Amino acid sequence: MRVEFAEVKRAANGNWRNILTSLGVPAESLINRHGPCPGCGGTDRFRFDDKSGDGTYICSQSDKVSGDGFTLLSHVFGWSVAESLKQVSAQLGGFEVREARPMPAPIAKPKRDRLSGEWQEYWDALGPIAGIGRDYLESRLCALPPRDGDLRYDPAARHPSGHVGGCLVALITDILTQAPISLHRTWINADGTKPAVDKPRLLLGDSHRKSGGVVRLWPDDAVCWSLGLGEGVETALSLAHCFKPVWAAIDAGNLSQFPLLPYVESLTIAADYDPAGEKAAQACADRWLDDGRNVQIFKSARESQDANDFILEAH
Numbered sequence: 001m002r003v004e005f006a007e008v009k010r011a012a013n014g015n016w017r018n019i020l021t022s023l024g025v026p027a028e029s030l031i032n033r034h035g036p037c038p039g040c041g042g043t044d045r046f047r048f049d050d051k052s053g054d055g056t057y058i059c060s061q062s063d064k065v066s067g068d069g070f071t072l073l074s075h076v077f078g079w080s081v082a083e084s085l086k087q088v089s090a091q092l093g094g095f096e097v098r099e100a101r102p103m104p105a106p107i108a109k110p111k112r113d114r115l116s117g118e119w120q121e122y123w124d125a126l127g128p129i130a131g132i133g134r135d136y137l138e139s140r141l142c143a144l145p146p147r148d149g150d151l152r153y154d155p156a157a158r159h160p161s162g163h164v165g166g167c168l169v170a171l172i173t174d175i176l177t178q179a180p181i182s183l184h185r186t187w188i189n190a191d192g193t194k195p196a197v198d199k200p201r202l203l204l205g206d207s208h209r210k211s212g213g214v215v216r217l218w219p220d221d222a223v224c225w226s227l228g229l230g231e232g233v234e235t236a237l238s239l240a241h242c243f244k245p246v247w248a249a250i251d252a253g254n255l256s257q258f259p260l261l262p263y264v265e266s267l268t269i270a271a272d273y274d275p276a277g278e279k280a281a282q283a284c285a286d287r288w289l290d291d292g293r294n295v296q297i298f299k300s301a302r303e304s305q306d307a308n309d310f311i312l313e314a315h
């Protein structure tokens, strides 16, 4: 078995707290506050700041040491880098880590690489998630996607009903060709509530399609051998608290038809609780399982709650 460091590092990103505690590092030391070092003791020399999700730490013993999750394991257990790498890859689902397979070039050449009309310029001009948009997502206990993910915020969007308010804007791209195909918008009032308009969530009409599309909440570069998938943007971002990277399939139809991606070995699906959601998740899972991939379905334990609500409960 060949273990690629870069691949394990990518897969471990954002999951270090789980990985480290599973390997025996005390959870109480893995906080961003000074305390005793799990490696060399003391009382307040250690801090786990997990910068960029890389499991980073600082230990101010006589010689200050710092580094990422791999070197933290070396500091705590005295492991070599190779041993840390082996242990971490074993924690990541227990399946074989294969040679890195980066995102291949688009499978089919996109028929068009821009949204039609003025929508591409609109998307290009949008800023990252901020202000009310960020507050809204945080109030829903969603993880915030990275700045290079396909979710942005428009503080002054106009709804066809005339309502003006902030709106989260998600770019929908073709799952396979990566071509932009539509936008999905979620309106939010200034107080973080949903506006009283018919259809507070809207897709572009006209010539834009959504079938075969996905919201790449994390960019392709972040997707290596594992991917999390939910129907809605918020469900996917809730899943992202325990599993990254994630994409949103938009609806049950897209989820059930979600194609096999050649570079993804492990798929984690956050299923909506409703019958259509569960059926779609199962249809997708069956196809991926039939091809020998790893699949897990994350379901709400409670009636009438989607995974988003469930994770809200869990927090």
Ligand SMILES: [Zn+2]
Binding pocket: 037, 038, 039, 040, 041, 046, 059, 060, 061, 075
């Ligand atoms: Zn130390």
